Amino acid sequence: MANETGYNVAVVGATGAVGEQMLKTLEQKEFPIKNLQLLSSKRSAGKKISFKGNEYTVEEATPEAFEGVQLALFSAGGSVSKALAPEAVKRGAVVVDNTSAYRMDENVPLVVPEVNENALKEHNGIIANPNCSTIQMVVALEPIREKYGLKKVIVSTYQAVSGAGLAAVEEMKEQSRDVLDEKEINPEILPVGGDKKHYQIAFNAIPQIDKFQDNGYTFEEMKMINETKKIMHQNDLEVAATCVRLPVETGHSESVYIEVEKGSPDAEELKQLLSDGKGITLQDNPSEQEYPMAVDSVGLPDVFVGRIRRDLDRENAYHFWVVSDNLLKGAAYNSVQIAESLVKLNLLKG
Amino acid sequence: MANETGYNVAVVGATGAVGEQMLKTLEQKEFPIKNLQLLSSKRSAGKKISFKGNEYTVEEATPEAFEGVQLALFSAGGSVSKALAPEAVKRGAVVVDNTSAYRMDENVPLVVPEVNENALKEHNGIIANPNCSTIQMVVALEPIREKYGLKKVIVSTYQAVSGAGLAAVEEMKEQSRDVLDEKEINPEILPVGGDKKHYQIAFNAIPQIDKFQDNGYTFEEMKMINETKKIMHQNDLEVAATCVRLPVETGHSESVYIEVEKGSPDAEELKQLLSDGKGITLQDNPSEQEYPMAVDSVGLPDVFVGRIRRDLDRENAYHFWVVSDNLLKGAAYNSVQIAESLVKLNLLKG
Numbered sequence: 001m002a003n004e005t006g007y008n009v010a011v012v013g014a015t016g017a018v019g020e021q022m023l024k025t026l027e028q029k030e031f032p033i034k035n036l037q038l039l040s041s042k043r044s045a046g047k048k049i050s051f052k053g054n055e056y057t058v059e060e061a062t063p064e065a066f067e068g069v070q071l072a073l074f075s076a077g078g079s080v081s082k083a084l085a086p087e088a089v090k091r092g093a094v095v096v097d098n099t100s101a102y103r104m105d106e107n108v109p110l111v112v113p114e115v116n117e118n119a120l121k122e123h124n125g126i127i128a129n130p131n132c133s134t135i136q137m138v139v140a141l142e143p144i145r146e147k148y149g150l151k152k153v154i155v156s157t158y159q160a161v162s163g164a165g166l167a168a169v170e171e172m173k174e175q176s177r178d179v180l181d182e183k184e185i186n187p188e189i190l191p192v193g194g195d196k197k198h199y200q201i202a203f204n205a206i207p208q209i210d211k212f213q214d215n216g217y218t219f220e221e222m223k224m225i226n227e228t229k230k231i232m233h234q235n236d237l238e239v240a241a242t243c244v245r246l247p248v249e250t251g252h253s254e255s256v257y258i259e260v261e262k263g264s265p266d267a268e269e270l271k272q273l274l275s276d277g278k279g280i281t282l283q284d285n286p287s288e289q290e291y292p293m294a295v296d297s298v299g300l301p302d303v304f305v306g307r308i309r310r311d312l313d314r315e316n317a318y319h320f321w322v323v324s325d326n327l328l329k330g331a332a333y334n335s336v337q338i339a340e341s342l343v344k345l346n347l348l349k350g
Numbered sequence: 351m352a353n354e355t356g357y358n359v360a361v362v363g364a365t366g367a368v369g370e371q372m373l374k375t376l377e378q379k380e381f382p383i384k385n386l387q388l389l390s391s392k393r394s395a396g397k398k399i400s401f402k403g404n405e406y407t408v409e410e411a412t413p414e415a416f417e418g419v420q421l422a423l424f425s426a427g428g429s430v431s432k433a434l435a436p437e438a439v440k441r442g443a444v445v446v447d448n449t450s451a452y453r454m455d456e457n458v459p460l461v462v463p464e465v466n467e468n469a470l471k472e473h474n475g476i477i478a479n480p481n482c483s484t485i486q487m488v489v490a491l492e493p494i495r496e497k498y499g500l501k502k503v504i505v506s507t508y509q510a511v512s513g514a515g516l517a518a519v520e521e522m523k524e525q526s527r528d529v530l531d532e533k534e535i536n537p538e539i540l541p542v543g544g545d546k547k548h549y550q551i552a553f554n555a556i557p558q559i560d561k562f563q564d565n566g567y568t569f570e571e572m573k574m575i576n577e578t579k580k581i582m583h584q585n586d587l588e589v590a591a592t593c594v595r596l597p598v599e600t601g602h603s604e605s606v607y608i609e610v611e612k613g614s615p616d617a618e619e620l621k622q623l624l625s626d627g628k629g630i631t632l633q634d635n636p637s638e639q640e641y642p643m644a645v646d647s648v649g650l651p652d653v654f655v656g657r658i659r660r661d662l663d664r665e666n667a668y669h670f671w672v673v674s675d676n677l678l679k680g681a682a683y684n685s686v687q688i689a690e691s692l693v694k695l696n697l698l699k700g
Binding site for chain 1: 502504506508523526527530541545546547549550553554555556557558562565566567575588589590592594596597598599603605607617636637638639641642643644645656657658659660661662663664667669671
């Protein structure tokens with residue numbers, strides 16, 4: 001199972017929804033791996049997972065498991081990252097962390113390669129992968145920011161259940177059947193595992209993702225607000241978010257309003273600009289009913305943008321619709337892209 | 351079946367999703383009816399419908415059917431209203447029209463009783479009932495407009511399938527089962543019956559309601575924009591909308607951003623103001639996860655408002671979440687409220 005060239009890679013949280021997509025992405029992108037270690041909680045240790053035709057046994061993530069690891073991809077929850085990412089770094093690994101544990105740490109770069117790849121050069125062992133809903137939005141915003149500058153962003157999200165994990169997907173599916181069969185339902189996970197109350201997600205829209213802060217915004221909304229400013233290195237960028245969970249399995253959608261700093265391009269100019277943007281696929285032809293949709297995004301790494309149109313009142317304002325697979329570009333794919341950038345920029349230790 | 355007191359009432363489109371709710375609302379509100387006529391297309395004529403314990407036979411809507419009718423509630427599509435509303439008026443009826451046929455006609459008042467009941471006094475026989483997504487929004491906006499003035503409104507909608515009719519609801523339900531069973535699906539109605547392409551609504555979000563205009567906005571979006579200005583009698587009000595169809599049976603949700611003209615009340619002041627607002631029920635207690643949701647709104651006439659919070663960047667800006675049963679306050683209930691206002695203001699002919 002060992003190659004001569006490549007890196008010693010550990011995937012932490014290998015049995016989760018994102019971990020599964022990480023392995024698929026590493027496979028598809030043919031990331032150079034010398035040794036692969038699949039790590040998880042004690043509970044999932046012992047499971048078998050196949051990678052490039054070989055079977056791997058998942059091991060418990062312990063500090064010692066990171067001996068010799070050069071690249072560790074973490075996606076096993078914030079507390080695991082808090083406990084083990086420093087242990088991995090201590091042993092020489094560079095950590096790409098897909099939890100919220102380090103995202104706003106000023107010593108940790110928060111990176112979407114299409115937007116701020118160079119921030120990787122200042123890493124101190126840990127690099128944070130942004131929140132799923134933030135990533136797809138900043139990819140869509142970046143070409144506009146670069147050319148016209150950004151003043152204000154208001155986003156309302158339409159987020160898929162797989163962002164809350166595999167158990168949440170199962171809850172949604174079973175509950176959907178029960179509602180269709182007019183059976184009683186008993187929500188136990190959504191909107192937020194671990195919060196006090198749980199609500200029906202089937203055939204509903206829940207305006208809560210993650211818990212509430214004292215200011216009336218949810219943590220998910222504050223993530224979008226703070227992470228966008230950090231990734232774009234623009235503290236005075238106005239950002240507001242309303243995050244809503246939908247009965248969609250995979251694929252986050254976003255209704256985005258922006259005001260630009262300078263200029264007032266027409267919608268066609270913005271479409272051209274975005275169609276040339278890194279990581280973006282434009283799907284914008286209203287007369288043919290072409291626009292991005294969650295179900296069409298599943299399994300694809302692109303950020304899909306459409307419905308681009310001018311605000312009818314403000315010269316410098318625009319509306320558009322952004323969709324992406326929340327498990328791929330929103331999580332696993334972006335993490336592996338970061339890993340590729342680390343290789344390209346020669347930032348992994350030999 | 352005839353009462354001594356009350357009015358001769360015709361319900362046009364009695365067999366549709368909204369018609370059904372109209373009859374329920376007339377019953378529940380004990381609207382004074384002397385004679386009731388249930389009218390429909392030729393196709394549905396002959397069906398039996400029960401009202402207040404009596405069975406009625408649905409008749410074909412023809413010009414002559416309106417002889418002697420004092421109040422006609424239309425909800426059978428724009429072309430039926432275009433053809434028959436003038437015939438009803440010619441015969442002495444006042445028409446409350448729930449289609450988009452006359453909404454932007456400057457001789458036709460567009461009325462939400464909580465907002466602009468007095469506009470009824472200028473009617474010329476026809477009164478238009480606004481679009482469902484507009485009604486619930488203006489009910490929530492009105493107390494704020496009255497006290498602080500409104501400068502800008504940006505709304506992203508989360509709209510239920512029943513707004514597209516009973517057949518669309520059936521399509522969503524069957525399709526949901528088929529997707530859960532991993533069967534092939536064959537969308538035929540949504541997003542818009544009569545448009546070129548049809549897409550999966552089950553476990554998806556479709557950013558199209560009604561057809562597209564040349565400016566890149568859909569007709570639904572332009573309805574929200576134009577109707578809001580008309581109902582609020584404020585042509586310079588900035589309004590923008592993105593309308594999205596969800597796999598929800600009944601209950602439209604809306605993520606609303608506003609900028610007020612004067613003052614900068616804190617969120618608690620706005621909550622107090624809205625909890626006192628006509629037709630509004632406040633559901634806003636984040637620490638207890640209390641906020642409005644589509645499934646909780648079904649069958650209730652209220653407009654539910656929650657998640658009220660200040661924008662973090664602009665002093666005069668706020669965000670909130672508005673939910674209402676699109677078939678009730680969004681359609682049937684508002685039409686019957688208009689009828690009640692006509693009675694109260696003595697505007698029905700004897």
